[in-house]
Amino acid sequence: MLNRLVITGYKAHELGIFNDTHPGISIIKKAIQDRLIPLINDGLEWIILSGQLGVETWAAEIVMDLQMEYPELKYAIMTPFLDQEKNWNEAKQEKYEMILAQADFVTSLTKRPYEAPWQFIEKNKFFLKNSDGMLIVYDEENEGSPKYIKKLAEQYAERYEYEIFLINAYDLQVVAEEEQIKNWEQS
Known part of the structure; x- marks a missing residue:
């Protein structure tokens, strides 16, 4: 059973996303939420994040929303080092502080x-040893920082019981098309 799930993926700038109004964010968040709900219903209790800007902060926002319906769901922010946000702009720091304030750990x-x-590297090893699976927003054809933890997770999964869930460009396209159809039907 999956109790503790790491969620990771691209940093916002790797996707060309530089503000919170980018339409791609809602698609990514919907794809993550669609993957999480069945896992929560099967007993998932903890989401583990390092708090990097992008997929991880969006995942924290999803968990905060899901906690209304699933109050037993918790999330932890475990940064690789102190003050990771010190060079971020003020708006990003404020959003990050709010995510930290709401975190259960x-x-x-x-x-x-x-x-x-x-x-x-130490953060990645710790995450693998202290979780039951990982959800990664990553596409092989669009390389970026998640490739390192994905490779490590695949090696780990060869030796231990460890689940890897991937959300790739195709998955995001499907979500975008479903949302487009839903919006079209509602108008």
């Missing part, structure tokens, strides 16, 4: 400011 895994890429 918050920590920094290395308990020190950014030093080197080893902190991301």
Whole structure:
């Protein structure tokens, strides 16, 4: 059974998304929500995020919305290092602070400011060892930062019982078309 799920994927800028009004955000959020609801109904209790801008912050917003209907669902923000938001603009920092304030658990895994890429590697290893599966928004044809944790998760899944769920460009296209049809039928 899946109790603890890591959600990760692209950073917003890797998708060419630079503000909260981008139409792609609602498609990504809908795709994540559609994957989460059956898992929650099957006993999923915790969502684990590192809090990076993009898929992970959108996932936190989805969990906050889902907690209205599924109050047993919790989420943790476990950053790879302290003050990961210190170079973000004010609006992004405010949104991040709100996500942290609503989280059921918050920590920094290395308990020190950014030093080197080893902190991301340690975060990835920790996430794999302390979860039952991972939901990744990633498309092989559009490389980006999620490729590293995806590769690590696939290697981990070869040795341990570990589920990997992927949302790719095709999945997002299907959601976009379904939403378009729904909007067309309502007008």
